[in-house]
Amino acid sequence: MSTPQPVLELDRINAFYGASHILFDMSFQVYKGRTLALLGRNGAGKSTTMKAIMGVVPIRSGEIRHEGRRVNGAAPHVMAHRGIGLVPEDRQIFPRHTVDDNLRIAAKPGLSGRADWTLDNIYDAFPILAPMRGRNAGMMSGGEQQLLSMARCLMGNPDLILLDEPSEGLAPIIVQEIGRLIRKLRGTGVTIVIAEQNMHFCLGISEDAVVIDKGQIVYRGTIEDLRGNEEITSRYLAI
Template sequence: MSASPVVQVEDLDVYYGTSQILFGVGLDVRLGDTMALLGRNGAGKSTTMKAIAGLAPARRGRVTLRGQLVSGLKPHHIARAGLGFVPEDRQIFPEHSVEDNLIIGRKTGPEGQDDWPLRRIYDVFPLLEPLRHRIAGRLSGGEQQMLAIARTLMGNPVLLLLDEPSEGLAPIIVQRIGELLRQLRSTGATILIAEQNMHFCLGLASRATVIDKGQIVYSAGIEELKANETVRQRYLAL
């Protein structure tokens, strides 16, 4: 495990208008880690992801990506620095084909790396290749989620943010998404997943951070979370 984090979040305060949403949030994700950011609906997970991506600017605190301060940068500059963000609503281009969506997302990484060419995307996402000419808006929810993840990987990110990837999907599709993310983890990808579905993350993440009412309340290895009934019941039970 790398001694230095790929992303480090320190003391973030984020407001929507006059309402404070995040209170001193701090976390870090290290190279090759899959970190689960867990919490109930409204706990602050999505706001944390948006703050890292520059979509919800922090009033206080800082975010560094591979040691570079990215707080205050525009979202597209943070993306160029190596951040890939899959939002909760996926935001595919519904009038374009699957392959057009992928090509639109294509760029080299911050050091010119091209680890995710189109051929590799189809190898890792075999369900997408036979759909490559289909209009993306006609895909199922699970197919759209796979496309959104694949399109983000086409940008060769050093850190992949996934906001509620299991949300609204049938259990069999959630299982497939989980298998895909385990495969990505095995390639050495660094991933931060915001999820309400704790069980989706238990067999997937290496570490877990729990957020409640805009504050980090627990952080540990995933096995420690599994063993901590008190934390799971207090902050994650529905």
Template structure:
């Protein structure tokens, strides 16, 4: 759609001779929380890597705010407004929490700094209490919060969260969910990759289901709730 902030159109991605994504297509609009749902190995993380330039599509189109991303270097894609939080929570372990945040700081595509240290500490009060702590000493959940906050310091147009609930204790998953809802209320556009449907039902506004490298369903969360056949066919374990 013409007013989409992020569009993936007919993208085919290969790892060597093996094709992983087959004509992947979907759009994300400003202020949406779009969940890419699918079983493990469906192609969600590869879709994120394709957008971020880490697994460039062989053909097709990927645009953010009308700018073509396919063929660009990952650092250029970041400057064009894509903020990527990978599933393995990469922090700089020997640097403090505040140093990690400052490493990610840059102006947005509109040259504004909507996300500053003060605003980060307001939205992430736990990080404010440990700003001088080395990031390598944080728990997995705390590192997840830090990587999300550090990416926001880059003032992205689209925040991509790859499996943010993976491997975390239920109480931490609940905290991550509340954070995503807060970000949604603040107008942050989010693309979320998850295999935890119940987690997504509580935070997302829209959903694209991925199965065997293809987008097989698009709709709102309410439409997915009402469609048990789709849930059973593509998401039930």
């Protein structure tokens, strides 16, 4: 039986902010239909990793491959057209536009022409948003804006979704809703990378885990094995 090829592969990437070296030889693989938790404390380099994948932060060396193709230097819109969707940690919704407008702006078919996510399907999957469709996004709570950011990403019908700190600072009821949505997405066969500080949020959502500290990988394996690894969890995670 042949070894499956990763959908996304980071191979010894190094990234900088100015003269500051942020990511050090970052290497991991993400496989089709699986969910990987990229875990680490605040400032570990999780968001930089997500931005490097999307081409927002340029890498100095190493390779990023998507579906086996080298994508170093590709612009963010090129990565989006390749079927990768990013839900950024700061949401970046359009505050003066309505919920409906925010969703329509992002609508496009997927790479293969697939259009599973329509407005009707979004409002079915995100019932909290349905009664707000005519509300300006800037009038929503932080948790509601997070849900809108996720919904907007899905309107692009991505095959690979990058979720950057989806649960950070949100009310427990919104965190539960985000967990429910991620489990629903997993059932559709989409591939997901979740950058998180909270390992417990990722249990039952992710199969695989990578833990980073100061821009370097300190653990790579399954999330179940990570849960039993007290040395790593106590030293590098907010438990």
